[in-house]
Amino acid sequence: MKKIFLSLLLLLSVTLVSAQKTEYTTINNIPYYNEATANADAYIKERCVLDVYYPKNTKGFTTVIWFHGGGLTSGSKELPEGLKDKGFCVVSVNYRLSPKVKAQKCIEDAAAAVAWTFKNIATYGGDDSLIIVSGHSAGAYLSLMLGLDKKWLKADGVDANSIAGLIPLSAQTITHFEIRKERGIPDTQPIVDEFAPLYHVRADAPPLLLITGDREKEMLGRYEENAYMMRMMKIAGHKQTTLYELQGFGHNMTEPAFPLVVKEIQRITALKKK
Numbered sequence: 001m002k003k004i005f006l007s008l009l010l011l012l013s014v015t016l017v018s019a020q021k022t023e024y025t026t027i028n029n030i031p032y033y034n035e036a037t038a039n040a041d042a043y044i045k046e047r048c049v050l051d052v053y054y055p056k057n058t059k060g061f062t063t064v065i066w067f068h069g070g071g072l073t074s075g076s077k078e079l080p081e082g083l084k085d086k087g088f089c090v091v092s093v094n095y096r097l098s099p100k101v102k103a104q105k106c107i108e109d110a111a112a113a114v115a116w117t118f119k120n121i122a123t124y125g126g127d128d129s130l131i132i133v134s135g136h137s138a139g140a141y142l143s144l145m146l147g148l149d150k151k152w153l154k155a156d157g158v159d160a161n162s163i164a165g166l167i168p169l170s171a172q173t174i175t176h177f178e179i180r181k182e183r184g185i186p187d188t189q190p191i192v193d194e195f196a197p198l199y200h201v202r203a204d205a206p207p208l209l210l211i212t213g214d215r216e217k218e219m220l221g222r223y224e225e226n227a228y229m230m231r232m233m234k235i236a237g238h239k240q241t242t243l244y245e246l247q248g249f250g251h252n253m254t255e256p257a258f259p260l261v262v263k264e265i266q267r268i269t270a271l272k273k274k
Contacts, residue, residue, distance in 0.1 A: 024085065026053045027124075032093075032109075032116035047096045050113055053079055054089035054124045062088040062130040062164070062269045063121050065114055067139030069170075072098050072106045072178040075138070082258025088265060089126055091117050095142070103178045104195075107152055110142040114163075115156030130272055132165040132265055136254050137219075140168030141176050144197035144229075147206055163206040165268045169257050170212050170222055173197045173229040187220065198229055203237030209264045210243040211257045217250035 029049040031038050038045040055061055064083060068075040077092040084090075095109035118128050133143040146152050147166040153159065175191040185191060192198050210230055215223035223245055233241040244260055246253045 022058065022085070022087065023056045024053055025056050026051055026079070030116075032113045043096055043100060047094050048109055048112070049077075049094050050116070051077055051079065051092045052089065052121075052124060053084070053092070054126065055087060057125075059125045060127045060130075061125060062132065062265060063091060063117060063126045064088055064132045064134055064167075064265060065091045065093060065117055065143075067093055067095070067110060067133075067135030067142045069135070069137030069139050070097070072103050072138045072141075072176060080254060080258065082255060082261070086262055086265070088269070089121070089124065091121075098178050098182070103176060103182060106138075107142060107145050108155075111146055111152040111156055111158075114146055114153060115158045118158050118162065129162070130164050130269060131162070132167060132268060133163055134167040134169070134261060135171075136169040137171070137251065138176070138178075140171030141173075141197070143168045144171050144173065145195070145200075147208070148197050148200035148202065149194070161204060161206060164272060165207045165209070165264065166205070167209045167211070167261050167264055169254055169261070170218065170251055171197070171210070171226065172222070173225040190221070198225075198232060201229070201232045201236045201238070203239075205233070205238055207240035207268060208233060208238065208242070209260070210241070211253070211260060212243075212245055213249040213251055213253040214247050215245060217248070219251040222251065 028051045031049055033044055033048050068078050077094040079090055079092050093113040095106050121128055135143045143166055147160055147163050150160040175193050175196040177187045179195045210226045212223045212226045230241050230243040246256050249256055
């Protein structure tokens, strides 16, 4: 009888725990530049804000910084459905857009947002050793530039190697076409220079998961760019570069990609917490 009673108590406690769903809250439109910088430039004040979606009453959670797509010329911060309610925080970032500013400013804004997250996420309960940078298309390009070319985050006092992982979805790995456009170079003319993630391959970069759509359905040569990135990272000595090609999906392949993104976030978190 005693064993049955204890078993019932255990079953009841498990049921109660499982019923307690984690609550999430969102803080919207937080400026990531200091007040003096924002007040000196109306466009910075308008665009350079972020949202923090995080699990309440939780300590030591992982944070994913998400950069929206739009060719560096359009788009706004977003909280993808595929990243909601997964036990981690999502920081959704706005950045200035070309042609109102030079495309380089998009990278500077992205760096400032990542630096803000490193310096402030503990306030919300996050672990600053568990910050992952991700995004789609132009946002994926930004995540790669920040993770591979260390100068952008160094300007804000952050070591790019502090990033726990990079997960770009359908990124340009050559020089971004908006930067080429500024120089009068057409979309179909590939360039690899300091504004190309490929230019900055290195062995000691954070773990890298590359995801693209089907090579026959993707924008221009997006799959092939990522395949070359994977190969060159491995040749450089990087031990944690993986590439997925989502067969049957084109450039807007985020929905089927998110389960892979979440799995990678969970993998990195588990390794870091060992």
